[in-house]
Structures are given as C-alpha cells and as structure tokens.
Amino acid sequence: MTRRIAELLRAGQPDETVTIQGWVRTKREQKGFSFIEVNDGSSMGGLQVVINQDVPDYEENLKRISTGASVEVSGVLVPSPGKGQRIELKASSVKVYGEADPETYPLQKKRHSFEFLREIGHLRSRTNTLGAVFRVRNACATAIHQFFQERGFLWVHTPVITASDAEGAGEMFAVTSLNLKNVPLNEQKEIDYAQDFFGKPAYLTVSGQLEAEIMAMAFSNVYTFGPTFRAENSNTSRHLAEFWMVEPEMAFCDLDGDMDLAEAFLKYIFSYVMEHCPEDMEFFNARIDDSVLATAENIINNQFERITYTKAIELLEKADKKFEYPVEWGLDLQSEHERYLAEDLFKKPTIVTDYPTQIKAFYMRLSDDEKTVRAMDILAPKIGEIIGGSQREERLDVLERRIVQQGLDPATYWWYLDLRRYGTVPHAGFGLGFERLVQFMTGMANIRDVIPFPRTPQNVEF
Ligand code: 4AD
Numbered sequence: 001m002t003r004r005i006a007e008l009l010r011a012g013q014p015d016e017t018v019t020i021q022g023w024v025r026t027k028r029e030q031k032g033f034s035f036i037e038v039n040d041g042s043s044m045g046g047l048q049v050v051i052n053q054d055v056p057d058y059e060e061n062l063k064r065i066s067t068g069a070s071v072e073v074s075g076v077l078v079p080s081p082g083k084g085q086r087i088e089l090k091a092s093s094v095k096v097y098g099e100a101d102p103e104t105y106p107l108q109k110k111r112h113s114f115e116f117l118r119e120i121g122h123l124r125s126r127t128n129t130l131g132a133v134f135r136v137r138n139a140c141a142t143a144i145h146q147f148f149q150e151r152g153f154l155w156v157h158t159p160v161i162t163a164s165d166a167e168g169a170g171e172m173f174a175v176t177s178l179n180l181k182n183v184p185l186n187e188q189k190e191i192d193y194a195q196d197f198f199g200k201p202a203y204l205t206v207s208g209q210l211e212a213e214i215m216a217m218a219f220s221n222v223y224t225f226g227p228t229f230r231a232e233n234s235n236t237s238r239h240l241a242e243f244w245m246v247e248p249e250m251a252f253c254d255l256d257g258d259m260d261l262a263e264a265f266l267k268y269i270f271s272y273v274m275e276h277c278p279e280d281m282e283f284f285n286a287r288i289d290d291s292v293l294a295t296a297e298n299i300i301n302n303q304f305e306r307i308t309y310t311k312a313i314e315l316l317e318k319a320d321k322k323f324e325y326p327v328e329w330g331l332d333l334q335s336e337h338e339r340y341l342a343e344d345l346f347k348k349p350t351i352v353t354d355y356p357t358q359i360k361a362f363y364m365r366l367s368d369d370e371k372t373v374r375a376m377d378i379l380a381p382k383i384g385e386i387i388g389g390s391q392r393e394e395r396l397d398v399l400e401r402r403i404v405q406q407g408l409d410p411a412t413y414w415w416y417l418d419l420r421r422y423g424t425v426p427h428a429g430f431g432l433g434f435e436r437l438v439q440f441m442t443g444m445a446n447i448r449d450v451i452p453f454p455r456t457p458q459n460v461e462f
C-alpha cells in the first residue's frame with residue numbers, strides 16, 4: 001500500500017519497506033547515485049530518496065526525472081546522514097509516470113511572485129506556499145464543522161440559486177437560461193421572465209442567512225457553509241466575486257450571545273490550526289509575515305475588544321492619523337478605519353456594535369431609539385471586517401416597515417415575514433468570510449492566494 005509522506009516523516013521507522021507516489025521537487029546527481037526530493041502534498045517537507053545506479057533502469061529513469069515529474073518509488077527507509085531529515089528512502093525500484101520538460105515547466109526552483117503564480121493557477125498548488133495555504137484552509141474547514149457539531153448545531157445546506165436578495169444591496173449575478181442573443185420581451189417591452197427557467201428572475205446567492213433563519217426556526221441552532229457570490233466591482237486584496245461563508249443562526253439568542261459565540265468560534269479555529277498545522281504555520285511566520293504566530297497566540301489568549309459604533313467614531317475622530325475617507329457619525333467605516341481600531345489602537349480583534357440604521361441591512365433588529373440596529377462586525381488586524389452579524393428583527397410590523405423603507409418589495413420576502421407571523425423568537429447569527437479568515441491565519445496579503453480558483457472582475461480562467 002502506498003504511504004503518505006507526512007506520515008512517514010512523522011512515524012516512519014528504519015527498515016520499513018514502503019512505496020510512495022508524488023512529484024519531484026529537486027534532483028541532484030552524484031557519481032554513482034542521485035538524490036530526489038518527492039512531495040505528495042501531505043506536508044510541506046518532502047521525502048528524500050536515494051537512488052543508486054544499481055536500481056533497475058537507472059540511466060533511463062534519471063533522464064526522465066526532473067522538477068515536476070511524477071514518480072512512484074519503492075524501497076526501504078534508512079536513517080538519514082544528511083541534515084534536516086530523520087529518515088530517507090533508499091530506492092529499490094523507481095517508476096516515472098509523467099515527465100515535466102525543464103524547458104517549458106514553469107515551476108523551477110527559484111521563488112516566483114504570487115502575481116506570476118496566479119497566471120499558472122493550474123500548477124501553483126504544487127508550490128510550498130500555496131501547499132501550506134490549502135492545508136491550513138482544509139484545517140480551518142474541519143475546525144469549523146467540529147466546533148459546531150460539538151455544540152449541537154445542525155449543518156444545513158442553503159441554496160446557491162435564489163430569488164431573493166439577502167443583503168438588499170442589489171449586488172447579485174443573474175441566473176438565466178434565456179437566449180441572451182434573442183431575449184423574449186413582454187407587451188411592456190420588458191424581459192419576459194415567464195419564459196425563463198424559473199419563471200421569474202433568479203440569482204446566485206449573496207448569503208445563506210435568510211434560509212438559515214428558516215432552519216433555525218425548526219432546529220434552534222444551525223449553520224451553513226458554502227459559496228456565496230457578489231457582483232460588486234471591487235478590485236481589492238480582500239474581495240472576491242465568489243467566496244465561502246460560514247453562517248451560524250441561533251434561535252432564542254440576542255446580540256451578546258452572538259458575539260460570545262463568534263469569539264469562541266475564532267479562538268477554536270486558531271487553536272485547532274496551531275495544533276494540526278504547526279509546520280505550515282511556522283513557514284508562514286518565517287516566510288510570509290513574521291507576526292503570524294504572535295497573532296494566533298493573541299487570538300487564543302486574549303479577550304476581544306467590544307465597543308459601540310458611536311464610541312468607535314469618537315476614537316477615530318481623536319486619532320492622530322490622517323484618513324483618506326471622512327469619519328462622521330452615520331457614515332460606514334472604511335477598511336482604513338477598521339484597521340486603525342484593530343491594528344493600531346487595540347491590537348486585537350475588535351467587535352463594533354450598534355451601527356446606524358441607514359447603513360445596515362433591513363433584517364437587523366432596530367434599537368428603541370431607532371437610530372441604530374443591533375449589528376456587530378468583528379474587525380481583525382490587517383484584514384478589517386472578518387465577521388458581520390446581527391440580532392435579527394423578530395417583530396413583524398417593524399420588519400415590514402424596514403423592508404419598505406429600504407425600497408425593497410415585501411412581496412418577495414413573504415416567507416421571511418411568515419417566520420415572524422408563526423412562532424417568532426429573538427434570534428441572531430453572523431457570517432464569517434472564510435477566505436478572510438484564511439488570510440488572517442496565514443498572513444497572506446492577497447485574498448486571491450487563499451482560494452484555489454479565485455473569481456474576480458475579468459478573471460475566471462482556472
Ligand atoms: O457582512 P456580510 O455582507 O454579512 C452577510 O452576508 C450576513 N448575511 C451574514 C449573516 O449575518 N449571516 O458578509 C459576511 C462576511 C464579511 O464580514 C466578510 O468577511 C465576508 O463575508 N465578505 C467577503 N469576503 C470576500 N469577498 C467579498 N466580496 C466579501 N464580502 C463579504
């Protein structure tokens with residue numbers, strides 16, 4: 001049976017006979033033998049393989065092996081006399097599956113820029129950095145499920161295609177099977193959606209929240225974790241057109257309970273990753289951002305800061321820092337403001353609550369003075385907003401009023417309003433941007449480098 005290299009590096013013993021499969025990272029030819037380093041993606045480190053010239057087909061195999069070639073090696077593990085590894089594999093047979101022509105294979109030994117690697121999105125996962133990113137991403141996803149499952153949350157699957165705008169911001173991609181070269185029109189010369197696949201306009205979802213609320217009204221505590229889509233034309237290092245979001249929703253819960261859960265949640269994920277990916281985290285700290293390990297410790301061990309939006313505005317007005325965007329009660333916080341609070345002032349994640357009503361979504365619970373809603377954003381150093389959440393408006397009359405005020409059509413939200421008609425309860429939830437979490441965890445500067453296949457304006461190649 002083929003063994004994974006991570007497992008051999010950790011637990012492989014001298015004299016064990018093993019077979020490995022993977023891709024060659026480096027080859028060094030000596031007189032009478034050669035070293036190759038083989039990586040199978042299971043860990044940052046590869047396994048050093050020694051091939052003596054008496055191994056069958058030595059000359060022919062060596063000609064075919066170069067960086068990027070795929071191989072299978074069988075042999076026996078021996079203690080390694082070399083530096084940096086405990087064991088190595090003494091080959092008894094080598095099979096080359098596929099060559100990688102050194103003249104054209106773009107991933108040679110030198111370090112490549114992340115911009116260049118994005119142009120070879122089909123190959124970049126074979127590099128050290130992207131390999132570490134996607135292992136950490138996997139560990140984050142595992143931690144998320146484990147956290148919620150331990151607490152009795154039901155994992156629900158909310159739809160990708162939807163007819164309603166969950167954020168009311170109109171940033172949705174349309175889904176249609178109409179022939180765009182010959183769109184059917186009705187008598188008013190408008191698009192005749194009756195002839196479209198769903199019989200009415202449909203979109204890719206911007207959030208699973210509204211459907212998660214439906215499920216929370218049956219199962220009390222639920223979460224959804226899936227792709228979401230935003231057609232906002234934001235070309236930044238923190239925005240994707242397709243990103244993954246984790247959205248828990250809790251019945252019988254207020255904003256304090258929501259913040260407590262979010263804080264425990266982030267601490268749990270960081271602890272899990274530190275425990276399960278220590279080698280990758282060390283790598284990020286050494287090569288990408290030397291504050292990665294300190295940040296993780298900080299998250300795990302310190303309480304998050306909690307302040308109101310009104311207080312945040314006061315602090316920003318007092319700041320001895322020049323901001324590009326204006327600071328004024330009623331305006332949304334820009335990422336420079338968010339970063340000032342979390343990075344410069346508090347130096348830890350900061351939860352800002354009670355934002356002005358007019359800058360937040362229709363579903364957030366209105367406070368008694370009606371000037372603010374029970375919203376909370378968690379701001380992370382270097383990233384800015386990483387979580388957005390709120391207590392939801394559970395009062396039918398207030399919600400109807402808010403939908404109309406925001407210029408939305410109550411008719412399309414009839415089932416959402418029904419939840420307030422039948423057995424309504426105070427409830428709350430939040431959304432964690434999964435890629436922003438992975439950025440925060442790894443110190444990666446650009447969000448396009450923490451998702452295998454980034455979708456951004458003008459970019460959908462791989
Ligand atoms: O703040 P947002 O828009 O909140 C919601 O969608 C709520 N329905 C969530 C809820 O309460 N269930 O988005 C939540 C998070 C943001 O804090 C951010 O981390 C991330 O999603 N996010 C993005 N990540 C990458 N690219 C984008 N374009 C993003 N837009 C939001």
Ligand code: MG
Nearest residue numbers: 377385387388
């Ligand atoms: Mg938000």
